[in-house]
Amino acid sequence: MSENALILKWKEFIKTDASPGIILVLASLIALILANSPLSPAYNSFLEFPVSIVLGSFEISKPLVLWINDGLMAIFFFVVGLEIKRELLYGQLASKDQVILPFLAAIAGIIFPALIYVALNYEDAIAMNGWAIPSATDIAFALGLFILFGKHLPPSLKLFLLSVAIIDDIGAVIIIALFYSTDLAPNSLIIASVGLVALFLFNRLKLSSKTPFILVSIVVWAAVLKSGVHATLAGFAVALFIPIAKEKSESMSYQIEHGLHPWIAFFVLPVFAFSNAGVELIGTSVSEFFTPVTFGIIGGLFIGKQLGIFAACYAAIKLNLCKLPKDATWTQLYAVCLLCGVGFTMSLFIGSLAFEEQGLAYQTQVKVGVLVGSILSGVLGAVLIKRSSNKIKVEG
Numbered sequence: 001m002s003e004n005a006l007i008l009k010w011k012e013f014i015k016t017d018a019s020p021g022i023i024l025v026l027a028s029l030i031a032l033i034l035a036n037s038p039l040s041p042a043y044n045s046f047l048e049f050p051v052s053i054v055l056g057s058f059e060i061s062k063p064l065v066l067w068i069n070d071g072l073m074a075i076f077f078f079v080v081g082l083e084i085k086r087e088l089l090y091g092q093l094a095s096k097d098q099v100i101l102p103f104l105a106a107i108a109g110i111i112f113p114a115l116i117y118v119a120l121n122y123e124d125a126i127a128m129n130g131w132a133i134p135s136a137t138d139i140a141f142a143l144g145l146f147i148l149f150g151k152h153l154p155p156s157l158k159l160f161l162l163s164v165a166i167i168d169d170i171g172a173v174i175i176i177a178l179f180y181s182t183d184l185a186p187n188s189l190i191i192a193s194v195g196l197v198a199l200f201l202f203n204r205l206k207l208s209s210k211t212p213f214i215l216v217s218i219v220v221w222a223a224v225l226k227s228g229v230h231a232t233l234a235g236f237a238v239a240l241f242i243p244i245a246k247e248k249s250e251s252m253s254y255q256i257e258h259g260l261h262p263w264i265a266f267f268v269l270p271v272f273a274f275s276n277a278g279v280e281l282i283g284t285s286v287s288e289f290f291t292p293v294t295f296g297i298i299g300g301l302f303i304g305k306q307l308g309i310f311a312a313c314y315a316a317i318k319l320n321l322c323k324l325p326k327d328a329t330w331t332q333l334y335a336v337c338l339l340c341g342v343g344f345t346m347s348l349f350i351g352s353l354a355f356e357e358q359g360l361a362y363q364t365q366v367k368v369g370v371l372v373g374s375i376l377s378g379v380l381g382a383v384l385i386k387r388s389s390n391k392i393k394v395e396g
Helices: 003-014 019-035 040-048 064-090 096-121 139-149 155-179 186-204 211-227 232-239 252-276 292-318 330-339 344-354 360-395
Strands: 050-055 058-063
Touching: 019 040, 019 139, 019 252, 019 344, 040 064, 050 064, 058 064, 058 211, 064 155, 064 211, 064 232, 064 252, 064 344, 096 155, 096 292, 139 155, 139 330, 139 344, 139 360, 155 232, 155 330, 155 344, 186 211, 186 232, 211 232, 252 344, 292 330, 292 344, 292 360, 330 360, 344 360
Parallel strands: none
Antiparallel strands: 050 058
16 A cells, blocks of 8 residues: 555554544553553653753643643643533523533433542542543543444434533533642732733733733642642633634634644644553462442443443433434443443542542552543443444335
């Protein structure tokens, strides 16, 4: 195959909705291979490589993996914030009728996994820090699996999945803000607040240039990083003040979101997955992996997510609060509920916050739990979706 043909194939691939999920899988597999190969020391050295920024008396010094988790993921949460604001004002979450079912489903999908985790870890105060890990849904993975295996399913199910994932992201932001922010520094919080006020004024003044917004946003991120509040929340907060309009051509928010989306899908999330999915399996006993923390995460993702979301949907529909997604069956809805148990990047991220001070053992348990729970949810969900899709195709 010629070089031009390869480039053409690549361009066709990245245009598909499933491509971000596929690339995330590849990045994770590469991390797992490297972590369990003779290249493991090089992989770990890459993650621990020190990176510093010094401006006078101001200094930020962190290993590379924390720059990825605190810096690149702040950009991810910024885009999440832009998407959520757009959907709430002009999209699928703007209508009360459209939001009731995914809202109830997402809330149950946060609570049920947390309860399962707590039931297995309530006697261990340290382990309890991870209660929120199985409550997250990875929208890139879940949507990628839906696109790959559910080509003939009704569009209403895709809309439902996206809505649940978006509301789930809002829940994740609230959880991080309330439960994973410590040792607050008042001066830094004041600087961040002044920056947000400046962004609000820029918005009200209808500034058309992106430069002032970008410069102040960087200051807000740095201040939040130093404040004790997790830096990713700066990205979400800043997004709320970016000017938005219904017409895409007039919306700075949409233009930025559209411009950053490929970077998030094909760089930020794969780099995060590569940096956080490497679990060293060689030389470690099975008992070290399968602890209450691991089982809590697996149970939360694989059982809690599907049980909570489907139970909430069933109750809401039977009580006539809302309707089953248009042209969908209960089996198809259940399959989508299973896909919501693919936590991966968001679960790994919350896990990195929950056990940031506890060392490698807890992080390994988190990674194993997230990988196993996400794989079980993804495989079973994909199988059910594929069968439902094939049945529709044959009947059609």
